[in-house]
Amino acid sequence: MKFTNIPFHYIWRNLLTRKLTTLLTAGGMALVVFVFAAVLMLEAGLRETLISTGQPDNVVVIRKSAQTEVQSGVQRREAAIVESEPNIAVDAQGDKLISKETVVLISQPKKSTGRKSNIVVRGTGAKGLALRPQVVLTEGRLFRPGSSEVIVGRSIRDGFHGAAIGDSLRFAQRDWTVVGVFDAGKTGFSSEVWGDSEQMLQAFRRTAYSAVVFKLYDPSSFEAMKTRLEADPRLTLELKTETRFYADQSEALATFIKILGTVLSIIFSIGAIIGAMITMYAAVANRVGEIGALRALGFQRRAIMAAFLLESLLLSLTGGVVGLLAASTMQWFQLSTTNWQTFSELAFSFSLTSGITVRVLLFSLAMGFIGGFLPAARAARMNIVDALREG
């Protein structure tokens, strides 16, 4: 079954004939599509970055209903129960890959503005680094357990005073000597200060850890383990895979970007739809005589309707493809924002997925359909004799 028996080249050449109008209308649609695509790519890029912060076979244990490690508290006794679990991977030395961590927010002056900004301080266990292969020590050495030594993420070294090797950072009434710098790529860890977990507990006068992180021995048994530990009456803990944990953190910002962007796109698209509608009404008005002749030759009303709709769809698809191509160049740009939950800086880029491509093209086709519907209906409704007289 064909969409219309009016030849495709008739439809296509009519678009090409009115070059300027076609260009302007498709250009307007391309702009809207560009905005829509960019927003979706932004959201996807943000999610990808935060998800890559976590390892899929790492588990983060925090207090039930705590959103972040900063808000969380895990008692020593609870940490010990978790540590006694059998389903924890071990390293070559036979040590369990688990880290009881203390996460605290401190405030330090930024190099660029001199104003104070939040930094995450993470006290980790001996296996803290081994649990995160994406974290690589690039300068200096590791902090010695039991000392007031810290290592800092690349972004901290670059962005804050007193964070170079040999400098000391003052917080929690102590001076902490910077002995190393690490790189954690695009993940959130690049904006953290790491030291010994027990030292942090003492310095910040805490009795409970913030979180326990461990690597699963058998990742497939995670769900069973989660169910069991979360039901354990001795514990008020929640288990999440690290991937899920960071994805949840990005949820609010990603959702906000998506909603704001979609609302903006819809508002802009009304303009583009009106543009398409004006263009298509003009096309119909200019071709009244042709419509009359086509009908006289025996083409049905629905064939006329379909032909003009197809013309509008082609117009919008052209705009959609151009807008999408323009948006795809955004992949080369890098952005940074503040992670709303930890308030640490987060670098990410636009990401074009096949799902976004499909959605964006459907969006542009929808604009063409809505904009072209009334003009096409007018063309189809015309009385043959009147159309032949007018044309």
Next chain:
Amino acid sequence: MSGPAVSLRAVAKTYWRGGQPVPVLTDISFDIQHGDFLALMGPSGSGKSTLLNLIAGIDQPTGGEIRVDDVDIARLSESELADWRARHVGFIFQFYNLMPVLTALENVELPLMLTSLNRRQRREHAQLALEMVGLAERVGHYPNELSGGQQQRVAIARAIVTDPTLIVADEPTGDLDRKSAGEILDLLDRLNGDLGKTIVMVTHDQRAAERAHAIRHLEKGELSALEVAVSRPVTSEREGGG
């Protein structure tokens, strides 16, 4: 074929304008035989185009019966009527009404889109029709690259390409100079004489009307009492003379 090609009985057409009835045709009854070439004449506004449109099935009468090849076309649904037109009627308009974005060949091919012919067959038929009107060399030209007379010949090729029994022409020479008009009339003559097409032509031009077998005059919604037979000159005498 037994009966007449076209048979009208008590056909009436009334338009409504601002709530007021405007009777255009009141009581039209006549037959057109197969192979006839009829000219419809009459003053402007007398309803010639209206009558032609009713016969061609692009307008519906407000009363009476119109039979074409024994089909009561006034009773067909709009959609059936469109299919019927595609198979049985060839249209020639005063202003050609070609599609400007299509070449001569594509314009002639257009009505064949409504047939079951495949692409190659459509091309062949269209090519043949253009050869018949003497435009074999112009198949790739767009309408704006052709003269008025040539455009009307393309339109004639489009009208005959589906091999309809009835050809309707509303002032086919109205927009042409005398020489081009002569060529168009020669062509209609050939369609009628050689191919046996039944032709109904509306015209203001006495000279054009004289090329037909018969003339009917319309005045104030009524047809002239009698068919006026015209002495029909031999085609060959006209050729080249215009």
